[in-house]
Amino acid sequence: MKLSINLFTTLDGVSQGPGSAEEDTRGDFTRGGWLMPFFDEGCGQAVDSWYQRCGALLLGRRTFDTFASHWPHVTDPADAVAWKINNLRKYVVTSSPLGTVWEDSSTTLGEGFLEEIARFREADDDLELQVHGSIHLARTLHEAGLVDIYRFLVAPAVVGGGSRVFGMDGPASAMRIEQSTVTSSGVLSLEMTPRAFDNSLAAAVQDGQDVIVEQ
Numbered sequence: 001m002k003l004s005i006n007l008f009t010t011l012d013g014v015s016q017g018p019g020s021a022e023e024d025t026r027g028d029f030t031r032g033g034w035l036m037p038f039f040d041e042g043c044g045q046a047v048d049s050w051y052q053r054c055g056a057l058l059l060g061r062r063t064f065d066t067f068a069s070h071w072p073h074v075t076d077p078a079d080a081v082a083w084k085i086n087n088l089r090k091y092v093v094t095s096s097p098l099g100t101v102w103e104d105s106s107t108t109l110g111e112g113f114l115e116e117i118a119r120f121r122e123a124d125d126d127l128e129l130q131v132h133g134s135i136h137l138a139r140t141l142h143e144a145g146l147v148d149i150y151r152f153l154v155a156p157a158v159v160g161g162g163s164r165v166f167g168m169d170g171p172a173s174a175m176r177i178e179q180s181t182v183t184s185s186g187v188l189s190l191e192m193t194p195r196a197f198d199n200s201l202a203a204a205v206q207d208g209q210d211v212i213v214e215q
Helices: 039-054 061-072 080-087 113-120 135-143 202-204
Strands: 001-008 055-059 090-093 107-111 130-134 150-155 176-181 189-197
Touching: 001 039, 039 055, 039 080, 039 130, 039 150, 039 189, 055 135, 055 176, 061 080, 061 090, 090 113, 113 135, 130 135, 130 176
Parallel strands: 001 130, 001 150, 055 090, 055 130, 090 107
Antiparallel strands: 150 189, 176 189
């Protein structure tokens, strides 16, 4: 089972508070709601396609609580995303009880969650264990080298400070673009897989070697 992170982000890499200014104000973040002026039909189609590949959800506690306050009330049988969220297994990284919402479809993961997730990835399954929201969890998984697929909707906006998956102190990373499209409002939909980081070309330039770049 592959592990994917599926997030909204700005051009400068911020994923905090895409929906509204009140959504997530941690760290005195006041620039939430940056995605909504650009969210169009193409964005909705991209999100639908993410969930089509979902076999189980992996969430941080804050995202779980946010989902639990909304999605159980979405009962339209034609809403495929709501069906997935309400019915699939949800693994939640937390040390406290989850309550009664989704009691039969939720499991807590404690301190050894990285080892458990590594075991999940060994399962022979075409569907994915998906992270949605949960920026800090996504960053931890990225820095642990456990992410198989990165999917982003990149809004053409820059907001400055805010929570990001790729921190300045994180590991050097490189990506292979597997799929990319641009929606009518200018949102870039990206699907990427990790590959080995290689700065040999930059190192050669710094060492004064002649480097030929073929056009």
